[in-house]
Each structure stands twice: as C-alpha cells, then as structure tokens.
Amino acid sequence: MAAPTAEALMRSRYSAFVQRDTGYLLRTWHPRTRPARLDLDPGMRWTGLEVLETTGGSAFHSTGTVTFRASYRGGTLHERSRFERVDGAWVYVDGDFLD
Template structure:
C-alpha cells in the first residue's frame, strides 16, 4: 500500500481567487470584499482591488480608495476581461508602515496594464491613493 500526500482541497463551490494566490476566493479576497476582514498589507489590498475589478465590485473599489483622491463615481467597462495579476515589486506597506507601494502588471484580453500604485493607511486601514504608469 502506498502513502499519498493529502492536500486540502477547496470546497466544491469555491473557486481559486482571481488575485493569483492559491486560496479559494471566499478565504482570500472575498472576505475583504464582504467586509469580514481587512487587507493587512498594501499588497493584499492591491490584490483585493484587482479581484474587485475582475468581479465588478465598484462599491469595494470606492470604499478602499483614499478619500482625498477617490472619484465621485466609478464606471467599469463591462466588456473588460481581466486574465491575470503579476506583482512586480513592493516597498513598505506592511503592518509596521503607514505608506507602501506596489508595482504590478494586470493582464486583460488583448493587453496589459503596468502600474506603480501608492497606498496609505487611513484610520488603520490600507487604502489606494493613486498610481503612475511607467513607460
């Protein structure tokens, strides 16, 4: 009789989170979207915001946008199909910081978006401030 390694399998109704981590959506970014958890790092917030774009969760995107730079409203392109997220670099943004940056590449059908995003803490919670698009 052979021994096989046992791996924890996601619940059959769960799907792998679009943010690129191997956790099911409900245990990864879904808990931030539902409000049952808060992103502990700038990178976790970046991943959850990407996932919100994938899911079309405008309320979460606005809620996690810095009040100083948040638009009055946000309209997403319903035809946009996001296909993957690659974190290129992070600076600061941990539990010990008040600011952080995350450089990433978000792929969509037909191309990709490269951004260096800035994050700050507001009342203890990470929020997106703005981003620049390196050439």
C-alpha cells in the same frame, strides 16, 4: 477585516475589478483621491495579475507602493500604485502607469 498589507489590498482590488465590484473599489480608495463614481468598462476582461515589487506597506508602515502587471484580453496594464493607511486600514491613493 482590513487587508494586513498594501499588497493584499492591491490583490483584493484586482479581484474587485475582475468582478466589477465598484462599491468595494470606492470603499478602499483614499477619500482625498476617490472619484465620486466609478464606471467600469463592461467589455474589459482581466486575465491575470503579477506583482513585480513592493516597498513599505506592511504592518510597520503607513505608506507603501505595489508595482504590478495586470493582463487583460488584448493587453497589459503596468502600474506603480501608492497606498496609505487611513484609520488603520490600507487604501489606494493613486498610481503611475509604467512602460
């Protein structure tokens, strides 16, 4: 089942990073910006996620953004991610690092 909102997709992608599920990450990446392969750092240990703001990204939108802070052992990642619908499903397009 497709994620009903951009925020739900972002949360599921965070879980995929935690579990190193590169197949899911690539499937939920916009075809226009998706890399050919994804090599995740085996030493990265994600420890938490805080959603700070969302814009758009509901069933009534075709685009949306999610601003979040993801913690990992040794630091945090602060990003505003952009999402679009492709064939009715939300996909990650790209993001800007903040801070």
